[in-house]
Amino acid sequence: MPVYNPHLAPHPPAPAPSGAKYQYPFQNPALSPDQRIDDLLSRMTLQEKIQALGDDPGVPRLGIPGALTEEGLHGAAIGGPAHWEGRGRAVVPTTQFPQNHGLGQTWDPALLQKAANVEAYETRWAVNKYHDGGLIVRAPNANLSRDPRWGRTEESYGEDPYLVGTLAVAWIKGLQGNNPRYWETAALMKHFDAYSNEANRDGSSSNFGKRLFYEYYSVPFRMGIEQGHSDAFMTSYNAWNGIPMTANPVLKSVVMKKWGFNGIICTDAGALSNMVTHFHYYKTMPEAAAGAVHAGINQFLDRYQQPVEEALQQKLLTEQQIDQDLKGVYRVVLRLGLMDPSSMSPYSMIGLTNDNPAKGDPWDWPSHIALDRKVTDESIVLLKNQNHALPLDAKKLHSIAVIGPWANIVALDWYSGTPPFGVTPVEGIRQRVGPDVKVTFNDGSNLQAAAALAKQSDEAIVIIGNHPTCDAGWGKCALPSEGKEAFDRTALNLPDESIAKAVYAANPHTVVVLQTSFPYTTDWTQAHIPAILEMAHNSEEQGTALADVLFGDYDPAGRLAQTWVASIGQLPPMMDYNIRDGRTYMYLKSKPLYPFGFGLSYTTFKYSNLRLSSHTLPAGGQLTVSVDVTNTGKYNGDEVVQMYVKHLDSKVSRPLEALKGFDRVSIPVGQTRTVTLPLKASALAYWDKNTHAFRVEPDHVQIRIGASSADIRQKAEITVE
Numbered sequence: 190m191p192v193y194n195p196h197l198a199p200h201p202p203a204p205a206p207s208g209a210k211y212q213y214p215f216q217n218p219a220l221s222p223d224q225r226i227d228d229l230l231s232r233m234t235l236q237e238k239i240q241a242l243g244d245d246p247g248v249p250r251l252g253i254p255g256a257l258t259e260e261g262l263h264g265a266a267i268g269g270p271a272h273w274e275g276r277g278r279a280v281v282p283t284t285q286f287p288q289n290h291g292l293g294q295t296w297d298p299a300l301l302q303k304a305a306n307v308e309a310y311e312t313r314w315a316v317n318k319y320h321d322g323g324l325i326v327r328a329p330n331a332n333l334s335r336d337p338r339w340g341r342t343e344e345s346y347g348e349d350p351y352l353v354g355t356l357a358v359a360w361i362k363g364l365q366g367n368n369p370r371y372w373e374t375a376a377l378m379k380h381f382d383a384y385s386n387e388a389n390r391d392g393s394s395s396n397f398g399k400r401l402f403y404e405y406y407s408v409p410f411r412m413g414i415e416q417g418h419s420d421a422f423m424t425s426y427n428a429w430n431g432i433p434m435t436a437n438p439v440l441k442s443v444v445m446k447k448w449g450f451n452g453i454i455c456t457d458a459g460a461l462s463n464m465v466t467h468f469h470y471y472k473t474m475p476e477a478a479a480g481a482v483h484a485g486i487n488q489f490l491d492r493y494q495q496p497v498e499e500a501l502q503q504k505l506l507t508e509q510q511i512d513q514d515l516k517g518v519y520r521v522v523l524r525l526g527l528m529d530p531s532s533m534s535p536y537s538m539i540g541l542t543n544d545n546p547a548k549g550d551p552w553d554w555p556s557h558i559a560l561d562r563k564v565t566d567e568s569i570v571l572l573k574n575q576n577h578a579l580p581l582d583a584k585k586l587h588s589i590a591v592i593g594p595w596a597n598i599v600a601l602d603w604y605s606g607t608p609p610f611g612v613t614p615v616e617g618i619r620q621r622v623g624p625d626v627k628v629t630f631n632d633g634s635n636l637q638a639a640a641a642l643a644k645q646s647d648e649a650i651v652i653i654g655n656h657p658t659c660d661a662g663w664g665k666c667a668l669p670s671e672g673k674e675a676f677d678r679t680a681l682n683l684p685d686e687s688i689a690k691a692v693y694a695a696n697p698h699t700v701v702v703l704q705t706s707f708p709y710t711t712d713w714t715q716a717h718i719p720a721i722l723e724m725a726h727n728s729e730e731q732g733t734a735l736a737d738v739l740f741g742d743y744d745p746a747g748r749l750a751q752t753w754v755a756s757i758g759q760l761p762p763m764m765d766y767n768i769r770d771g772r773t774y775m776y777l778k779s780k781p782l783y784p785f786g787f788g789l790s791y792t793t794f795k796y797s798n799l800r801l802s803s804h805t806l807p808a809g810g811q812l813t814v815s816v817d818v819t820n821t822g823k824y825n826g827d828e829v830v831q832m833y834v835k836h837l838d839s840k841v842s843r844p845l846e847a848l849k850g851f852d853r854v855s856i857p858v859g860q861t862r863t864v865t866l867p868l869k870a871s872a873l874a875y876w877d878k879n880t881h882a883f884r885v886e887p888d889h890v891q892i893r894i895g896a897s898s899a900d901i902r903q904k905a906e907i908t909v910e
Contacts, residue, residue, distance in 0.1 A: 291725025305363025347750025420452025617732025
């Protein structure tokens with residue numbers, strides 16, 4: 190009998206329902222997962238196995254229902270600009286949170302886990318009640334935004350591996366739920382690995398050594414597998430050091446053998462054929478299909494069936510090899526409860542019965558709407574607040590001009606679903622100030638008219654940025670500073686900054702809101718505008734949350750998850766994947782416009798009394814770092830306490846500093862909170878190319894506690910043994 194391993198297959202057998210009888214052994218929940226999967230595969234025809242290598246491993250003949258996939262980076266996507274409903278299905282509205290770029294700026298894993306669980310619940314609801322969507326959710330995106338020109342920066346939580354990994358784990362846990370046996374949905378991470386260029390992505394190679402693979406690019410994926418227990422991920426379009434990720438040996442040698450992964454590995458759309466047509470890594474499609482299966486691919490988002498059949502005919506593949514790969518697919522199917530009686534899964538009746546006091550669909554429930562507003566509130570970053578220009582006092586205003594192309598729209602991105610509603614900035618501001626304050630709107634297309642409106646108003650709020658889909662078709666963007674999937678940016682300037690200039694010249698009481706998907710070089714705005722806020726697109730509560738912050742109902746505490754460089758000249762060439770050449774806060778030696786981790790507040794915080802549980806850290810040990818944080822200002826608010834380390838005596842190259850812990854903590858006015866962060870010696874290890882393992886070296890390490898990577902308030906040193 191196969192031995193159950195809780196790490197490799199965290200899915201223990203369950204007692205069969207009393208008196209249950211099963212036609213086939215694979216239907217019996219009392220058997221081990223391996224026994225059930227082996228029995229199922231023994232009963233499937235070869236054609237059914239080939240069919241199961243697609244994006245639906247259902248086997249209707251044997252009663253295995255479909256296990257479809259859906260997009261879900263920041264809310265279930267069953268609709269949206271990209272029409273993810275597909276397959277003739279109807280659009281189902283679902284709660285839509287800010288883009289991942291904004292989710293990363295919350296620095297709040299507990300909140301993200303709640304948001305992901307809302308997504309999972311709504312996904313189950315849509316599948317069960319409306320027969321739309323899929324239980325395998327393509328999220329989170331665990332890629333690192335190493336370069337702000339990357340067109341898919343909006344999909345990334347940030348540039349730091351620890352931050353991105355921590356938030357990815359939270360999203361995975363929220364999607365999969367906390368039941369020990371069943372998942373609410375399955376989290377399929379994207380895109381492994383080292384993928385952050387759109388230009389020539391179908392045939393480009395990300396070139397760098399193994400140290401950066403282990404210490405940087407793969408970290409969020411490893412955390413997602415080992416800590417989040419994700420059992421599904423998508424390979425990226427690119428190659429790593431010349432070998433396409435769709436057939437890269439690292440899938441088995443590291444992800445499976447070292448990290449204990451044993452689930453779904455799918456290609457990205459078209460990646461199979463790319464290995465022949467773009468990479469020229471294989472001469473024929475059957476060779477490419479065989480190479481992918483040998484590497485561990487068990488789900489194709491491509492026209493794969495004929496190449497797989499021909500690979501079998503040419504004896505490049507065997508049925509037994511396909512069986513071995515499909516075992517990972519059916520482990521996920523088991524975790525979703527699709528091979529068990531519906532009475533056993535706590536998620537099987539979601540959407541079929543409703544004991545919630547709020548009747549109707551969950552995307553209309555007040556609790557889901559309130560959570561969306563909370564997430565959006567937390568994602569907003571205050572970049573500048575000269576002379577306390579913010580918050581605004583509605584009682585002292587008679588008129589407000591809201592100006593800009595994004596002031597009266599909730600712009601959705603390519604991976605968005607369809608929200609049940611959307612509150613624009615103009616609507617949110619009007620709702621907040623009430624009928625006694627006149628709120629007018631101008632889209633900014635005519636600078637003279639916009640300036641005239643601003644001049645006759647008490648306050649001007651300028652909302653500028655980018656459209657997340659460039660408001661154009663696939664692979665098209667009108668401006669070099671715009672980007673999206675399949676389109677990298679070649680400039681970082683913000684064209685609509687001219688609106689801010691014209692409005693500010695007419696009215697010095699001007700606030701600028703940067704509604705963006707990526708960092709920009711808004712140097713003029715930073716130098717001249719009194720107050721600047723930044724927020725991501727896509728949230729259905731966009732306008733409500735913006736008004737919360739503008740008028741002081743919520744003290745902003747979002748923090749940048751990516752460095753905003755001062756000029757494009759601070760960046761190495763786009764295809765330089767060696768981040769040590771001056772990329773990200775860890776290696777950038779020039780002063781940025783805004784540093785990683787940066788964000789202001791309406792209140793102030795004092796850091797004091799840094800203390801360590803020990804000043805010596807054994808190689809296999811752990812210590813705790815504690816600091817007192819006091820709210821010394823006039824507003825209740827959150828502070829994001831960040832812990833960085835700096836290696837003082839390392840024998841190998843190290844970052845200038847690296848994030849190793851953080852905590853977002855709420856502190857009322859005048860009160861003090863003690864923030865305690867753990868630090869394991871393993872977090873200080875480097876990848877030793879000689880021993881092919883992580884190594885903790887004797888070292889002196891500076892512990893740096895602060896409000897951003899450039900605002901360190903307290904320091905201490907430890908000795909690593």
